[in-house]
Amino acid sequence: MNWTSWLLSGFLATLALSTLLATSQGFGLTRMNLPYLIGTFVTPQREKAKSYGFVIHLVNGLVFSIFYVLIFEARHMANWWFGALLGLAHALAILTVGMSIMPGIHPRMASEQHGPNSNRQLEPPGFMALNYGVRTPVSVFLAHAVFGAILGSLYRLTAP
Amino acid sequence: MKDRLPRLHPSQTIGGRQLHWPEIKDYGIIGDCRSAALVSRDGSIDWLCWPRFDKPSIFAALLDRQRGGHWRISASGPATLERQYVEDSNVLETRFTNPRGSVILTDVMPGLSFPLVRALTPDHEIIRRVECTAGEFELEIDFSPRADYGKHQVEIRECGKLGFRIVVGRGAYWLRSPVRLMLANGSATARVLLRAGEVLRFSFSYSEEAPATLPPLDSSLDERIGRSIAHWQQWGRKANYDGAYRNEVARSALALKLLSYAPSGAIIAAATTSLPERVGGDLNWDYRYCWLRDASMTIRALIELDYWDEAEDFLDWMLQATRLTQPRLRVLYSLYGDKAPAEYELDYLSGYQGSKPVRIGNAAREQLQLDVYGEVLDAAAQFAFHGGHLDGEMQAALAGFGGYVAKHWNEADQGIWEPRQLPQHHTHSRLLCWTALDRLVALGERGILSGVPIEEYKRHRDSIRREIEERAWNHKLQSYVSILDGDQLDASLLLLSWYGFEKADSARMQGTYKAIRQYLGTADGLLYRYASAKSEGTFAICSFWEAEYLALGGGSLDDARQLFLQLIKYRNDLGLYGEEIDADTGAALGNFPQAFTHVGLIGAALSILQREKGEQQLGHRPPAATESGPSEASQ
Numbered sequence: 001m002n003w004t005s006w007l008l009s010g011f012l013a014t015l016a017l018s019t020l021l022a023t024s025q026g027f028g029l030t031r032m033n034l035p036y037l038i039g040t041f042v043t044p045q046r047e048k049a050k051s052y053g054f055v056i057h058l059v060n061g062l063v064f065s066i067f068y069v070l071i072f073e074a075r076h077m078a079n080w081w082f083g084a085l086l087g088l089a090h091a092l093a094i095l096t097v098g099m100s101i102m103p104g105i106h107p108r109m110a111s112e113q114h115g116p117n118s119n120r121q122l123e124p125p126g127f128m129a130l131n132y133g134v135r136t137p138v139s140v141f142l143a144h145a146v147f148g149a150i151l152g153s154l155y156r157l158t159a160p
Numbered sequence: 161m162k163d164r165l166p167r168l169h170p171s172q173t174i175g176g177r178q179l180h181w182p183e184i185k186d187y188g189i190i191g192d193c194r195s196a197a198l199v200s201r202d203g204s205i206d207w208l209c210w211p212r213f214d215k216p217s218i219f220a221a222l223l224d225r226q227r228g229g230h231w232r233i234s235a236s237g238p239a240t241l242e243r244q245y246v247e248d249s250n251v252l253e254t255r256f257t258n259p260r261g262s263v264i265l266t267d268v269m270p271g272l273s274f275p276l277v278r279a280l281t282p283d284h285e286i287i288r289r290v291e292c293t294a295g296e297f298e299l300e301i302d303f304s305p306r307a308d309y310g311k312h313q314v315e316i317r318e319c320g321k322l323g324f325r326i327v328v329g330r331g332a333y334w335l336r337s338p339v340r341l342m343l344a345n346g347s348a349t350a351r352v353l354l355r356a357g358e359v360l361r362f363s364f365s366y367s368e369e370a371p372a373t374l375p376p377l378d379s380s381l382d383e384r385i386g387r388s389i390a391h392w393q394q395w396g397r398k399a400n401y402d403g404a405y406r407n408e409v410a411r412s413a414l415a416l417k418l419l420s421y422a423p424s425g426a427i428i429a430a431a432t433t434s435l436p437e438r439v440g441g442d443l444n445w446d447y448r449y450c451w452l453r454d455a456s457m458t459i460r461a462l463i464e465l466d467y468w469d470e471a472e473d474f475l476d477w478m479l480q481a482t483r484l485t486q487p488r489l490r491v492l493y494s495l496y497g498d499k500a501p502a503e504y505e506l507d508y509l510s511g512y513q514g515s516k517p518v519r520i521g522n523a524a525r526e527q528l529q530l531d532v533y534g535e536v537l538d539a540a541a542q543f544a545f546h547g548g549h550l551d552g553e554m555q556a557a558l559a560g561f562g563g564y565v566a567k568h569w570n571e572a573d574q575g576i577w578e579p580r581q582l583p584q585h586h587t588h589s590r591l592l593c594w595t596a597l598d599r600l601v602a603l604g605e606r607g608i609l610s611g612v613p614i615e616e617y618k619r620h621r622d623s624i625r626r627e628i629e630e631r632a633w634n635h636k637l638q639s640y641v642s643i644l645d646g647d648q649l650d651a652s653l654l655l656l657s658w659y660g661f662e663k664a665d666s667a668r669m670q671g672t673y674k675a676i677r678q679y680l681g682t683a684d685g686l687l688y689r690y691a692s693a694k695s696e697g698t699f700a701i702c703s704f705w706e707a708e709y710l711a712l713g714g715g716s717l718d719d720a721r722q723l724f725l726q727l728i729k730y731r732n733d734l735g736l737y738g739e740e741i742d743a744d745t746g747a748a749l750g751n752f753p754q755a756f757t758h759v760g761l762i763g764a765a766l767s768i769l770q771r772e773k774g775e776q777q778l779g780h781r782p783p784a785a786t787e788s789g790p791s792e793a794s795q
Binding site: 025028030031032033036037040044046108109110111112113114115116117118121122123124125131132133136 | 279280320325331332336367368370371373374375378380
């Protein structure tokens with residue numbers, strides 16, 4: 001595995017992913033604020049949550065990109081379309097499995113069955129995060145496809 | 161104040177049920193310094209725009225009983241009511257009483273600046289709490305949101321124990337209710353019987369980012385209401401005023417604070433659009449923007465009440481937000497200093513009691529009003545003379561305004577009242593151009609502003625003075641007049657002494673005052689702003705200008721006090737004023753509540769108190785206007 005290449009491409013891909021998701025929110029494609037959603041795992045304070053969430057998301061992106069890179073290396077193939085395909089699969093997993101278990105693992109997220117209480121007050125995402133806007137899946141798929149495409153384009157495979 | 165409900169007014173029918181038009185003065189306001197809601201006397205929220213004052217409404221029954229949308233928590237049958245703000249706060253309490261029992265409805269819009277320390281709170285929220293204090297009481301709940309000024313009926317989706325969600329555009333509204341509501345025709349309704357000691361808590365919130373926060377309907381809401389009360393009381397009790405009208409001044413300051421937009425420091429003229437200046441007429445304007453013409457008196461009120469943070473924010477907003485157009489200034493700006501939106505009409509709304517059209521945006525944005533330069537410069541001078549610091553950028557902006565005024569002071573403009581007519585040479589605009597140059601000279605001479613061409617500005621200033629003295633004085637009327645070489649009166653001429661152009665007790669000001677009272681005054685102490693405006697209401701701030709003029713030396717202290725006492729009879733039971741007052745009925749007219757009127761009340765009260773104490777009044781004016789100032793002994 002090419003560690004330098006992973007670090008650089010992983011960082012740029014994560015930055016692009018964050019930028020695209022924030023842009024989607026700004027243009028009204030989705031209400032989802034991913035740094036806020038992640039940051040509220042660790043703090044209830046709105047502004048701090050967004051800052052912490054951004055940093056955690058950046059680290060997350062680097063961690064996830066290791067798996068992408070391992071697949072690139074295993075298949076000996078790293079290009080934009082293969083990366084984008086992996087990104088789409090990643091997004092599908094997040095929107096289905098990830099979002100459905102979110103109320104169970106997020107310490108501040110309520111559920112439709114139990115309602116909010118003083119510890120759990122955040123609106124749950126629902127299936128495919130549709131509670132956060134009907135076009136939320138579009139922005140998540142798009143952002144992760146770009147994430148994978150950038151990784152696939154920039155990552156340099158180690159010599160066979 | 162006790163009253164029976166509902167009051168009867170022209171009405172529309174909804175589903176066989178009469179919904180009556182409240183009077184304008186029947187409304188109270190709650191807010192969080194980003195947006196505001198108007199609550200009717202019988203517990204109906206009839207106006208709410210989220211996430212900020214100038215965004216489309218979710219409740220607008222104020223402008224159309226049928227289409228506008230509302231959220232009503234009220235008695236299901238006849239009841240008497242009392243309402244008040246919790247002392248020195250913007251938390252509203254309405255008590256409903258009938259022979260079987262009594263409940264108190266508390267309405268509050270908690271702000272983000274005073275949340276619980278370790279709890280999530282919604283971006284924008286209204287909390288409504290109902291407590292049965294005696295016997296039993298049946299309530300009626302009718303939640304009928306309508307998006308975009310009532311243009312769209314919304315889909316209310318029931319989400320289990322989370323409550324009800326309404327998605328509109330990029331935002332989501334959430335209603336959390338402890339009562340099971342029946343959904344039908346875009347409304348959620350219920351009747352509920354409360355017994356003594358029982359409490360219902362509701363939360364209605366809005367968020368443009370997910371996940372939204374959904375507060376639990378438990379005692380934590382009570383704690384947040386308590387924190388809101390404490391926050392407002394701390395702010396309200398800071399007012400540096402120890403005169404006889406303390407409650408009126410504090411309420412006006414609290415109302416003014418509610419109309420400020422905390423993120424930018426802007427202060428809007430009013431929280432509403434299109435409440436009519438003449439019921440049934442077309443004088444209906446959108447006031448949810450920031451007018452520079454109110455700047456000087458607003459800064460004066462804030463500084464002298466010791467609200468320095470707010471004064472600094474407002475001045476900063478004026479000088480920073482207007483940067484794109486400097487040295488030219490627009491008449492009005494949006495909350496962030498953009499050009500206010502173009503004006504358009506909402507034909508589908510009935511308007512308040514049939515007062516059409518309902519307008520959004522304001523066409524005055526295209527007007528030229530030369531008085532705004534004097535307003536901004538006078539505000540900056542007051543700030544600096546009271547010890548405020550003007551940084552380099554501010555100084556550059558002020559110098560730029562001076563250059564503009566020196567070049568353009570002799571042009572015609574639309575004037576302070578914004579008539580949609582051809583420009584004319586308004587005396588008031590000349591007065592404020594004189595004020596602009598006079599303050600620049602004073603700032604330059606005191607070394608606060610560098611690089612001021614003092615001699616050049618003095619020449620222009622003196623030219624303006626000569627022109628006003630020669631062409632704005634009407635020998636026949638023995639009064640200053642509204643337009644140069646004209647013969648019409650205008651209540652804004654009372655401000656000649658406020659800005660220091662004439663001493664209040666000069667022969668010319670006495671003549672002007674006499675003429676204004678004779679031609680524009682009513683027997684009840686009110687004033688029309690100009691003669692052709694008699695088809696609308698009397699203009700509330702003009703009456704406070706009159707009281708202040710008397711306090712500045714235009715009359716005796718008793719004259720000023722008596723008029724002030726007369727004027728405060730026209731406030732509503734919560735202490736709020738609209739823009740105008742109906743001369744026959746005393747009813748409030750125009751957008752509500754009106755920042756300008758409350759600024760006028762504070763100004764008059766301050767000048768009366770200063771005269772009582774023999775203190776200097778409006779000390780930022782030139783010495784000629786203040787020397788040998790009136791004192792108790794001069795009565």
